[in-house]
Amino acid sequence: MMEVWHHDLETAPASGPFVVTLGTFDGVHAGHRELLQVASGRAKALGHRAAVVTFDPHPAVVVAPERRPKLLMTLDQRLAAFEAEAMDLAWVIPFSRTFSELSPMDFLDRLERILSPVELHVGRAFCFGRDRSGTVETLEAWGAAHGCRVHTLALRAPDGGRLSSTRIREALDLGDAEGAAQLLGHPYTLTGVVVEGDRRGRHLGFPTANLAWEQEQLPANGVYVTEVVLPHHGGMHLGLTNVGEKPTFDGRRLTVETHLPGFEGDLYGARLSVRFLHRIRGEAKFASVDELRVQIGQDVAEGWAWWKAHKA
Ligand SMILES: Cc1cc2nc3c(=O)[nH]c(=O)nc-3n(C[C@H](O)[C@H](O)[C@H](O)COP(=O)(O)O)c2cc1C
Ligand SMILES: Nc1ncnc2c1ncn2[C@@H]1O[C@H](COP(=O)(O)OP(=O)(O)O)[C@@H](O)[C@H]1O
Structure with missing residues (x-):
């Protein structure tokens, strides 16, 4: 059984170590699944548990409501997809204005205290923290200083093009x-x-x-x-x-x-x-x-x- 948290950063209990993957994961598309599978596979190999850290509501709802996307999945569907990929913990961070204003380093320091990540797995385009100023490079620098391996995955569609929730919405808008x-x-x-x-x-x-x-x-x-x-x-x-x-x-x-x-x-x-x-x-x-x-x-x-x- 996958454990589900709805804690914010203040109330989440320290309970690592975990192999961690991070993202909004709307639609849990083929690339998301690959990322989840790599994380759960690595967790097994290392004898740790696998955690997915995700956000609800969708960050755009809070930071850019005029550009909010139409969501492809309910939170329940997202959680079921995480469980199907053998995640041990899904941490649904309540996405708020205050949370969105955390600096990338503050977020990572909190994450470390709570989950003690031994490895982090993210898509190559992953951005996080205030003004989306944290990038894969930020993660890599932080990981090197904290003994946490950072693994990034280039998400590619079968046709070689973008693999993103946005592209899926575009296909559906066309009836494809x-x-x-x-x-x-x-x-x-x-x-x-x-x-x-x-x-x-x-x-x-x-x-x-x-x-x-x-x-x-x-x-x-x-x-x-x-x-x-x-x-x-x-x-x-x-x-x-x-x-x-x-x-x-x-x-x-x-x-x-x-x-x-x-x-x-x-x-x-x-x-x-x-x-x-x-x-x-x-x-x-x-x-x-x-x-x-x-x-x-x-x-x-x-x-x-x-x-x-x-x-x-
Ligand atoms: C396969 C299928 C195709 C349909 N195509 C159209 C359509 O092209 N234009 C339209 O006005 N209604 C279309 N309908 C909707 C019918 O008008 C609708 O099923 C009917 O009004 C019954 O509505 P109700 O379930 O609310 O009683 C289609 C329904 C089905 C099942
Ligand atoms: N083959 C079928 N396909 C879809 N619904 C069916 C079928 N056979 C029976 N039903 C039942 O009939 C209801 C639909 O009848 P319909 O006259 O279209 O009423 P409504 O306008 O309330 O949808 C469905 O909700 C379902 O309970």
């Missing part, structure tokens, strides 16, 4: 589900409880589970092939998910709703994970409900074809 999945190492996933919609779906012939999603970032409006984890229904199910405002019905509210071909049952109140695999088309305003019905029928056929070609 495959691109996002490649950078994440798994499909982009929305989680949440099924809530009531307008109760129109069943009359249309295509009931849809309306998701009260918890993440901030959505894929671009449109219709997607998704894979849906249904609780108590035995694993993955094909989904056709519409992200949008339902212009055919002059909708204004953004919704995420999924038709599950072949599924029968009540999903209200159930928690679903909707994994975005492939975008079929943009959302359209149809002249009649019949035209929309025909189109959704074609979407389902296309969804099955895609599923058979890629998943079966």
Whole structure:
């Protein structure tokens, strides 16, 4: 079991030594996972425990709210991903104005007292401390003086380009589900409880589970092939998910709703994970409900074809 702290620097107990990795880790993408794996592997090899130090809320929420990114993960999802990578401790530092004003050296001195890091693992672009003035070079100089090895990892995407949470948000903004999945190492996933919609779906012939999603970032409006984890229904199910405002019905509210071909049952109140695999088309305003019905029928056929070609 991974231990989780929500302590600030004043209340965290001294409990090292640890192999430590540091970062915001939004999305826990393929590069983040590599970093976590290196840290947990080194901890095992050295006979120490592995700690991930992360921040919540996202630093930008506090220091640059006008540039705050739409988050790819909830804190719970982030913690689950840390646990899956065999971290022994996740320390979620409450990110505040005061914390953001600590100098890099003050932060590192506190970190040393609390975690006694034997090794630090960070991405090459990692910045920290007041005005983001601490860099990998700062860490290396500090490590050399304190007997702590600093290991940096250059995060590269499979196509050789940037591997960053920002690039994943950009791919999702374009509806590029495959691109996002490649950078994440798994499909982009929305989680949440099924809530009531307008109760129109069943009359249309295509009931849809309306998701009260918890993440901030959505894929671009449109219709997607998704894979849906249904609780108590035995694993993955094909989904056709519409992200949008339902212009055919002059909708204004953004919704995420999924038709599950072949599924029968009540999903209200159930928690679903909707994994975005492939975008079929943009959302359209149809002249009649019949035209929309025909189109959704074609979407389902296309969804099955895609599923058979890629998943079966
Ligand atoms: C595969 C799929 C594609 C859809 N495409 C569109 C679309 O292009 N335009 C639109 O206005 N609504 C679209 N919808 C949304 C339907 O209008 C919606 O499911 C219907 O209004 C039922 O809403 P309700 O669940 O709130 O009752 C789509 C729904 C599904 C499942
Ligand atoms: N194949 C299916 N795909 C999606 N939801 C289904 C399916 N079969 C039954 N349901 C149930 O029907 C509900 C959706 O019906 P719908 O008429 O669209 O109502 P609402 O507007 O409340 O979403 C879902 O929340 C779920 O409980």
